[in-house]
Amino acid sequence: MSPLKCAGVDTGNHSRKDQVQARKQYIISCSENINDEKEQPVEGPEVTPSGSVCAFCQQDFGDVTLNKLSVYPICDNCKLNLDKSIFPSWVKLFFAGVLVLVVFSIFWNWRFYSAYRNIKHANEAFGKQSFSGAANFMSEASAQVPEISDLAEMAAYFKAVDLLSKDKSAAALVQLEKCKDLSPNFHVKEYILQAQIGSGFDNKDYKLFLAASKSFLQLDTTQSQSWAGVSSAYACLYAQNNVDSLKQLSLKYFNKAKTLDDTSVVAKEYYGLIQYRLDSRQIITRDQFHKKFPNGYTSSNR
Numbered sequence: 001m002s003p004l005k006c007a008g009v010d011t012g013n014h015s016r017k018d019q020v021q022a023r024k025q026y027i028i029s030c031s032e033n034i035n036d037e038k039e040q041p042v043e044g045p046e047v048t049p050s051g052s053v054c055a056f057c058q059q060d061f062g063d064v065t066l067n068k069l070s071v072y073p074i075c076d077n078c079k080l081n082l083d084k085s086i087f088p089s090w091v092k093l094f095f096a097g098v099l100v101l102v103v104f105s106i107f108w109n110w111r112f113y114s115a116y117r118n119i120k121h122a123n124e125a126f127g128k129q130s131f132s133g134a135a136n137f138m139s140e141a142s143a144q145v146p147e148i149s150d151l152a153e154m155a156a157y158f159k160a161v162d163l164l165s166k167d168k169s170a171a172a173l174v175q176l177e178k179c180k181d182l183s184p185n186f187h188v189k190e191y192i193l194q195a196q197i198g199s200g201f202d203n204k205d206y207k208l209f210l211a212a213s214k215s216f217l218q219l220d221t222t223q224s225q226s227w228a229g230v231s232s233a234y235a236c237l238y239a240q241n242n243v244d245s246l247k248q249l250s251l252k253y254f255n256k257a258k259t260l261d262d263t264s265v266v267a268k269e270y271y272g273l274i275q276y277r278l279d280s281r282q283i284i285t286r287d288q289f290h291k292k293f294p295n296g297y298t299s300s301n302r
Helices: 016-039 076-086 089-127 131-144 149-165 169-179 188-202 206-219 224-241 244-259 265-280 286-292
Strands: 067-069 072-074
Touching: 067 076, 072 076, 089 131, 089 149, 131 149, 149 169, 149 188, 169 188, 188 206, 188 224, 206 224, 224 244, 224 265, 244 265, 265 286
Parallel strands: none
Antiparallel strands: 067 072
């Protein structure tokens, strides 16, 4: 077996004592060499304190101070190449395609956003009893999304209420026929009867006026206006035909209406209009009655 050798250590033929001493010296010498190697610092790349040398291509730009990527100076060319490696062309094209889809989706669905805004405005206007405004907003919403039939029905409904508020019963009836499928909460049936009552009166079809008034009374017998409506229809038939039995029927419903003790201004005006119709056998509108009797009518036949 060959003896181990270490630099600076003589391992020749000596006495046993000398050999032991030499081995100790050998171990100590090798240990020092190993420690020296561990303590020796690892040399790395020279870091240039100046910001003019690109950390990637090592090009020195002299007095020009480069931009930094984190703490490393980087030139424009290296920055461009780095961006290309991080965001290759296919990634950019992909995001461009996504952006195009987003923009297209916004324009494609814009009519739905606009329709929603008009629906909101229509409901707000209806709540403020601006029936004309509500009808206009809902009609615009329906035109923007014609495939939604509910909006067309709501547009017809708002138009009908607006027309009824303007005493255009016949036109309102046409619109109400378009929205019969609406929820009972919208009281379409009641509005149809009101439109028939008004249309019958306007067209001097007093039989229709009477039939619709009786149907409306069946829906609500607690309101004086419901009883007065039937009395008014009989009064028109009496004025038209001069049949005393029609007058008696009118008075029957008239007296029932008054027992419900409706003291509102509208009720008092309606009572006066019916009484005048029975006394004079003349059929006039509410507006004509207001002009003729601005302070109300008092019957002389009491």
